[in-house]
Amino acid sequence: MTDSLLVDRTDAVVTLTLNRPDAMNAFDVGLKEALRDTLTQLEVDKSVRAVVLAGAGNAFCVGQDLREHAEVLASGSTELDTVRAHYNPIAQRLASLPKPVIAAVRGTAAGAGASLALLADFRIGGPKTTFLMAFANVGLAGDSGISWSLPHIVGRARALELLLLAQPVRAQQCHEYGLLTQLVEDDEQVLPAAQEFAARLAAGPTVAYAAIKRELSIGTAGSLSDALAAEAQAQAICGATSDHKNAVSSFVAKQKPVFEGR
Incomplete structure (x- = not known):
């Protein structure tokens, strides 16, 4: 270095x-x-x-x-x-x-x-x-x-x-x-x-941030079908994260979510 x-x-x-x-x-x-x-x-x-x-x-x-x-x-x-x-x-x-x-x-x-x-x-x-x-x-x-x-x-x-x-x-x-x-x-x-x-x-949902960045790269360069496929893949990944599950639980409990990037 x-x-x-x-x-x-x-x-x-x-x-x-x-x-x-x-x-x-x-x-x-x-x-x-x-x-x-x-x-x-x-x-x-x-x-x-x-x-x-x-x-x-x-x-x-x-x-x-x-x-x-x-x-x-x-x-x-x-x-x-x-x-x-x-x-x-x-x-x-x-x-x-x-x-x-x-x-x-x-x-x-x-x-x-x-x-x-x-x-x-x-x-x-x-x-x-x-x-x-x-x-x-x-x-x-x-x-x-x-x-x-x-x-x-x-x-x-x-x-x-x-x-x-x-x-x-x-x-x-x-x-x-x-x-x-x-x-x-x-x-x-x-x-x-x-x-x-x-x-x-x-301090935010960084797995979701990465997915959003990828979605936009595909969405701005490809077709609607490309964008929909990328979104489906992204939501499958993000939906399985602890960040998503904890955020939903926090919302129901009227609490502020804590994101860990996983």
């Missing part, structure tokens, strides 16, 4: 902090591999019930480290192997993680940094939060899932505008577009607000 990714745990919430503040948390190979492998571990760790993704310092993440990338290009390589080796697996694991993911977007989220933030289930930002779909500015198409996530959030026409014009989107506009779920008044409160939000979700 590299110190470019910090992993902190409080109860059932894990905070992953991209830790290259001098480079605005740009992705070098070490950070990409660490994030990819850590998400793989969290996917199967049932004791972790919510994840926060954050950046150290004054930026969330500005995407690929272009200094490192320039060295790759100077070596004569034109094949962007890192997309298949790193960004695609990170995006897939982040989007399909069977627990809520909250991005604490303090400062700039650009390029792949913006892409990964948009794959989180919730995004919390502050006054200095800025999204920049920067790919076209360096002559590239989008990656890390942005061609899927961005139109789902803002619609195809707006996604095309943001990707082709590649101009910064400031905090208030981010909130209006739906790029941010919540906008707090102070940048210093972005991470604490995200962790508080994660703790609230971690």
